[in-house]
Amino acid sequence: MNGKQAAGYLAAEWVKDGMTVGLGTGSTAYFTIEKLGERVAEGLKITAIATSEASEELALKYNIPLLKASEVDKLDIAIDGADELDSQLNLIKGGGAALLREKLVALHSDQFIVVADGSKVVDQLGAFKLPIEVVPFCYEWTLHTLRESYPVPFEVRMKGQDIVVTDNGNYIIDASFGRIESPQQLADELKMITGVVDHGLFIGIAAKAVVGYEDGRTEIIEGNLK
Numbered sequence: 001m002n003g004k005q006a007a008g009y010l011a012a013e014w015v016k017d018g019m020t021v022g023l024g025t026g027s028t029a030y031f032t033i034e035k036l037g038e039r040v041a042e043g044l045k046i047t048a049i050a051t052s053e054a055s056e057e058l059a060l061k062y063n064i065p066l067l068k069a070s071e072v073d074k075l076d077i078a079i080d081g082a083d084e085l086d087s088q089l090n091l092i093k094g095g096g097a098a099l100l101r102e103k104l105v106a107l108h109s110d111q112f113i114v115v116a117d118g119s120k121v122v123d124q125l126g127a128f129k130l131p132i133e134v135v136p137f138c139y140e141w142t143l144h145t146l147r148e149s150y151p152v153p154f155e156v157r158m159k160g161q162d163i164v165v166t167d168n169g170n171y172i173i174d175a176s177f178g179r180i181e182s183p184q185q186l187a188d189e190l191k192m193i194t195g196v197v198d199h200g201l202f203i204g205i206a207a208k209a210v211v212g213y214e215d216g217r218t219e220i221i222e223g224n225l226k
């Protein structure tokens with residue numbers, strides 16, 4: 001068992017009968033969805049909302065009943081991966097370009113649980129490029145505003161010759177901050193820029209993280225949410 005699997009599986013055990021569950025995106029959340037699928041096959045009764053088309057497909061494969069947002073106001077729990085997490089459970093997310101749906105689902109869940117392997121735990125956020133979701137219309141202007149605001153490299157995320165398009169029809173600009181001294185301040189500033197839809201800083205949202213290691217051990221980091 002690798003660290004991602006250990007973390008993803010353990011968090012899936014915290015889901016109880018009757019819960020509505022937010023299904024994350026990525027290779028760690030994959031294991032949570034897989035385990036939930038096994039538990040559903042054994043009789044666990046849950047409903048879910050997926051944070052990406054990829055996770056929706058996976059949920060359908062595992063016969064996990066999916067809901068529309070119009071059918072539910074709030075989720076009991078959401079379980080998702082992260083690209084970086086610090087000891088305060090501040091996160092960088094969006095490596096898989098799903099940050100907007102992931103943040104919406106996390107914010108509408110009673111409990112947001114992060115699943116990650118040990119390589120994701122950092123002293124300070126920022127080594128991982130911060131994904132910023134922008135509207136395609138005049139995105140060059142948004143890129144220009146970002147470059148004028150912060151003296152760090154920004155790049156539009158590409159796949160081969162093509163610009164990556166998110167499930168919401170937007171683009172991603174990745175920012176190489178290196179070290180983010182004040183995540184909350186940066187999060188607030190980025191949200192104020194016209195053209196920016198959202199960004200991958202998740203500040204004060206996670207209740208708990210399950211960190212998994214190569215040898216199958218897991219560690220639980222408790223957040224300090226009130």
Ligand SMILES: O=C(CO)[C@H](O)[C@H](O)COP(=O)(O)O
Pocket residue numbers: 024025026027028029080081082083092093094095096097098099102
């Ligand atoms: O934010 C995400 C997708 O937008 C993922 O949760 C994040 O990239 C972690 O992925 P993985 O578990 O594959 O390392």
